[in-house]
Amino acid sequence: MNTRQRARLAFWLLAPALTFVVVLGAFPVLSQFALSFTKFNLKFADERGFAGLSNFARLVSDGVFWQDLGQTAYFTVVSVGLELVLGLAAALLLNKVFRGRTAMNSSLIVPWALPTVVAATMWSLLLNDRIGLVNSVLERLGLMGEPIVWLGPRLAMTSVILADVWKTTPFVAIILLAGLKSIPNQYYEAAALDGAGRWAVFRSITLPLLKPFIAVAVLFRTMDAFRIFDLIWVLTGGASRTETLSVYIYRVLFRYGDLGYGSTMTVALFVIVFVLSLGLIRFMRISGEAQ
Amino acid sequence: MKTMSAVVLCCLVAVSLVACSSQESGEIQIVFAAGNDPSGATEALVDEYNAAHPGVRVEFQTMPANTDTQHDVYVTYLSARESDIDLYSLDVIWTAEFARAGWIVALPDGHIRPDEFLGGPLQSVTYEGTFYAVPWFTDAGVLYYRKDLLEEAGIPVPETWTDFRSACREIAEPRGMDGFVWQGARYEGLVCDFLEFLWSVGGTLDETTVVESPAEAERGIVEALGLMLSFLDSGISPGGVLTYKEEDSRRLFTEGQSLFLRNWPYVWSMAEGEGSKIRGLAGIAPLPHVEGRTSYSTIGGWNxxxxxxxxxxxxxxxxxxxxxGERAMKKRAIEGGYLPTLRSTYEDADVLAANPHFASFFEVFQNTRNRPRSPHYPRMSDIIQENVHRVLTYEIEPGEAAADMVRELAEIMAG
Structure with missing residues (x-):
């Protein structure tokens, strides 16, 4: 086989995969863009037409969109921040050799392995103010007077964040654990010879070498957190200022059948997540070069 | 080239697998999509029909139990012009939406004999003066109360909110129980509860009132919200009510932790069933109202x-x-406890023998009302849910919520 034949074969072998990428990736994104310029409601299909930029004008003046964007950002920053700190702590702990680590490793992964909807339903039962386990434990410990309404107006967002932290900290921990494993032991031995303290070792060896892994974890988690839907849908339905953009988009697209405006918001969410990811990747590269 | 033909072959196999999925058979297949019927009565009826109609095969397709999910699944099917499903069971609030979209057809003249059905359910199948569905079973909000505790205290079943509140104070408070639980989570159920409170104070969300005399509509809403807040502020209702759906509130009542409960008829068999701590102790009544007004129950159910x-x-x-039809209604009433939409079924001796409480429900059903009937209902529902819930969580004042609600609803109603 000469080079040309090989190239042609390679193209044909890649063709199915490319087709999938185009059909499942590019096509939906492009058709969303196209839809965002139309007036199109599934239930009023006869009124379909070109809408120009009116959907985007509506987006700018849509208070719910901006409020939900703020809530989504808050959820993302707090939950990813907590997951990073706790995940790092867990990874450091697991990286120490001690007995029963295999059991620890596998039990750690359980929350992450559960489907989110199942985990969310479980949390909504645990957090129920009257029959929930959390309140009954608090009551038995004598720490609670009136039952705490975890999913009520004051604590709803906090509870949602805690459920998310419980669920996805393992993901961060495992990525960081892989990172810790990749750091050669010689560095630590050398540091020990030089008489470096624990904090110094952590700051000058562990953290810098772990940075690429932290960046990957943060990137994945941020993208996921920004699109959070199922957890909130089950726990609060978006009540008490916990509605995120995905929940609002779902309402508009599926409950109202408004494909035009729903697509406009999807495009906005796409752009936000895209820019955010690019920013994180760039930050990652810069901090990588700095070493 | 061997490799090349292998690739082509793979593609061909994939295409033919997709093409194989359709099949041919001599009989006509009718698919009926509806929520699950745990009693099995519906399935038995389908089998019976199939046995009597050779050449036709009806298949009962169970849909997701969650109403909102079912709605969204149907919207997806029907906007894709799905022809596999012939008959859909629809929540009473969907008729206008599905009819306006052109997804369901107007029934032929004479298919429904109006005087045979209960008024509320019949209104729910009507869109622009035409019948688009047949009422199948009904539901309406009722007040459950603890017969034993009221009798012990010598207090009659309260008809007004004033008496209701003092009953809660006298009976529930000293016992450390909750007075009244209902559905206050932000979801469709909140709309049903809110409308009942609204109607009980003489308010309305009728199109003419909302569009032509918004100030009057706002007054009613403010009063209804004040009533709901008074339950929370006085501790008659626990703070958790704002997160409760049907089952959360039902559990507190059948556990004996609440004096009153607003819920749907299904609770009756659970209150009387095994595992209930209040067997034989519950009663059913119409919801209370403000002095000089009448109470109405929100209609639920399916068509x-x-x-x-x-x-x-x-x-x-x-x-x-x-x-x-009569036969199916009767069987489903006896075996599944589904409340019929045909008036005559409520007089049937077998039905009443199996469900003695149907007589009290029939009384409640005399005063029922529908939620707004509009193709834009999902949006209207969200507007009501959001504004009511934000008041109950002290995010905004009742006056502000009422003004917002009326303005937004009027915009939609006026088109």
């Missing part, structure tokens, strides 16, 4: 409609007549 995309409309209509 059956014929899909526009059905390929066998005549056969489907025949089955529709059967499954919403």
């Amino acid at each position: 059956v409609a014929l899909s526009t995309y059905s390929e066998h409309p005549d056969e489907a209509l025949d089955f529709l007549r059967f499954i919403t």
